[in-house]
Amino acid sequence: MSENTETGNDDARHAAKMAKKKAARDKIMSTKTDEKGLIIVHTGKGKGKSTAAFGMIFRHIAYGMPCAVVQFIKGGMETGERDLIMSHFSDICEFHTMGEGFTWETQDRSRDVAAAQAAWEKAKELIASGEKSMVLLDEINIAIRYDYIDVNEVVDFLKVQKPDMTHVILTGRNAKDEIIEIADLVTEMELVKHPFRSGIKAQKGVEF
Structure with a gap:
């Protein structure tokens, strides 16, 4: 059998396999007709929780869909996402930085609680x-x-008062079981390697 014939057979088998897979996929997709506002959780010890969430925010912005960000912890720290949104997309995306920084920086529980409560409101x-x-x-x-x-x-608020078509994303490690229970989509970022362990600090354009 010539090489061209073998290649032709391989191509035919691949095409048949993909056609079968597409038919099965189309059958599954035809049953997925509902839409709803999702409760989305990004948690875990790995990097990328907020980054992935901002990807969804920028997708909303790209489609001209109104959205908002409330930051509960990050305060004085500069972030590229915040700067970009506030300078170019503030008409479609509200941005509220309510926290005063990480808890070990403020060292004042009453201030942290007050800031978090204001952010929640x-x-x-x-x-x-x-x-x-x-x-x-x-x-x-x-x-x-x-x-x-x-x-x-x-x-209770998300179950009772969230409008049916509003998507809400909750980020941060150690998501409580109660939050995971009501979520529609939960992604856990797993830490495999991180440059911080090798003495490399957080870098502009990568971590913030």
Whole structure:
């Protein structure tokens, strides 16, 4: 058998295999007709939780869909996402940096609690209005973990008061079981390697 014949047979087998896979996939997709506002959780010890969430925010911006970001922890730290949104897309995406920094920087629990509570009030306002198609609650899982915000209050609000078509993203490691339970989509970032362990600091354009 010539090489061309073997290649032709391989191509035919591949085409048949892919056609079968496409038919099966199309059959599955034909049953997926519903739409709803999703509760999305990005958690885990790995890097990329907020980065992936901002990818969704920028996707919303690209489609001209109104959205908002509330940052619960990051405060004075410069971030490229915030600078880009506030300088070019503030008409379609509200951005609220409510935290004062990481807890070990403020070293003042009462201030941290007050900042987190203020952020949560702003988050509830943005979500409940129904005017935003997506609201990102960046690092809220950390605020919940430290009991700056009551997890049961967050769960009850999202279950009862979130508009049906509003997407809400909650980021931060150590997401509580109660949050994961009500979520529609949960992604856990797994840490395999991180440059910090090799003495490399957070770098502009990569981490922030």
